[in-house]
Amino acid sequence: MKGRVVLLDHLEGRAAAALMVDGALQDVLIDAPDGMAPGVGAIAWGVVSRRFGGQGGAILNLGDGREGYLRRAKDMQPGDALWVQVSGVAEPGKAIPVSENLIFKSRYAIVTPFAPGLNVSRAIRDDEERDRLLEIAADSRANSDEYGLILRSAAAGVDADAIYDDIYAMCKTATMVVEQRDGPPEWLLDAEDAHALAWRDWSEPDPDEVIQQDGCFADHGVLDAVEAVLAARQPLAGGGHAYVETTRALVAIDVNTGADHSFAAGLKANLALVRDLPRILRIKGLGGQITLDMAPMPKKERRKVEDAVKKAFRQDGSDVVVAGWTPLGMLELTRKRDRHPLARIWPSA
Known part of the structure; x- marks a missing residue:
């Protein structure tokens, strides 16, 4: 294919x-199966139930028996109500990460209520196209004191009417949500389906x-391909392999050179893992703390591997922070949990 x-x-x-x-x-x-926490993008009208003074966060009642954790809630008090959007996926039994910054994202546009301003994706570099898209944005319903608008890179070259329709649909959905300004906690908008x-x-x-x-x-072989990715052992280009295993605390990845015993085998296997790591983590739906137990290589090569990690995730568009190397020679990363782990929701898993 x-x-x-x-x-x-x-x-x-x-x-x-x-x-x-x-x-x-x-x-x-x-x-996700019925009964699991709503996915990223779902919106609720939440009520603050308690605050964490030292951390500056708060627990919110989101309705339907679910709680959310708002990281920045410095000036909020129990009983305060606000719109919040699911921003990540929590471990079972933990509060759902939420944000008070609402975004309504579609194919061509992102609408941001209460954050006015017009922008075009920096990935669009042609000046004439940027000017065209800015004119479309300025003529759209989102050009107001209450809405902000970002035109995504996918809008480049697209007919103006299609972009207007996309913006209109997002503004209509946003208006429906923000009309809710009081009442008990409840879910206002579901996350989009697959x-x-x-x-x-x-x-x-x-x-x-x-x-x-x-x-x-x-x-078309998708089921077999998914089963292969769900396995702990992942083959790497060049003949090496890695084991990707999860614990409650972190994701542990062990890199092996395979049959290659040359002096450069460790570096080659590590670079092969790094180049494929965004795809592996994305499909597996893994995030949080990630520890890479690299194949043996000279310390002078660490910078090369670290730069390759940053490049790979930057090209992938993933939200990743490279924390650095431990005294034992492991590389630590953190990646946003933006979907349920596939092993938890895949039918045959």
Whole structure:
């Protein structure tokens, strides 16, 4: 299967989407089973139930028996109410990370209530195209004292009417949400399902083919590819391999050189792991603290590996912080938890 292909299927009645590039799995999404915490992007009208004075955070009642943790709640008191949006995924039994900064994201536009301003993605560098998009933004409904607007890189070259429609839909949804200004805690907006997320986030570059048919995962090798990624042992380019294993505290990754016993084998295996690490973590849905137990290599090569890590995640667009090397020679990272771990929600896992 050549080219960039998006596949849309249903597994156990849940929407699922996969992105394949030249037959290799690049990403997979599936709706969480009923009863799990809402995904990133869901919005609730929350009420502060208690504060953490020393930490500056607060626990909010979000309705439906769920609690959220708001990191910056310095001036809030119990009983205060506000809109909050799910910003991450928590471990079972922990409060859901939420933010008071609402964003409504679609294929071409991001609308930000109460944060006015017009912007165009920095990835669009052609001056004429930036000017065209700024004119569209200025003429749109989002150009007001209450809404801010960011036109995404996917908007480049797109017909103005399609962009206007996209902005209008996001503004309409935002208005519906912010009309809620009092009352008990309740969920106002669900997170988008896997098919909507695929349409929104895998549109650039445009896929060569979109296959929307129940059973297409099995027909095109997606199920086998997912099972391979869910395994702890991950093969690396050049013959090495890595073990990716999770604990409650962190994600542990052990890099091995395989049959290569040359002087440079350790560096080659480490670089191979680093280049594929964003894809592995993305598909597995892993985040939080990540510890890389690298294959043996000279200390002078550490900077090269660290630079490769930063480059790989920057190109991937992931929110990652490189914490540095431990005295035992391990490299520590932190990655935002932006989806449920796949092993927890995949039907056959």
